[in-house]
Amino acid sequence: MLCYADLMLGCWTFLTNHSHVLLSIAEDPEIRFRDVAQKVGITERAAQRIVADLIEEGYLTSTKVGRRNRYKVNAAQALRHPVEQHCRIQSLLALVSQKRTGRLARFQTIEKHAVP
Secondary structure, three states: OOOHHHHOOOOOOOOOHHHHHHHHHHHOOOOOHHHHHHHHOOOHHHHHHHHHHHHHOOOEEEEEEOOEEEEEEOOOOEOOOOOOOOOEHHHHHHHHHHHHHOOOOOOOOOOOOOOO
């Protein structure tokens, strides 16, 4: 099976591995580290570290269900970087899931007009 890392050799993306892991978990709250790693194109250990970071900062919570973990995304949490801190995780989830679900995100389009 061809993974993301094989497809993206020498390329860069706008989103970080942390956001890719968060989006993978949002899509499948019971996803295994092995599957996250393959999907994102990182090692399983890197996926574990990123999930630990996300839990520590309040972006995820983890609940044990049998032998597996079930994660819950805190969609109300603000993004970390000062440039995007005015946005919430729910905005990121809506933006990325829009293509996958075919639903339009609930955002107002703001048109910027040049000042004469």
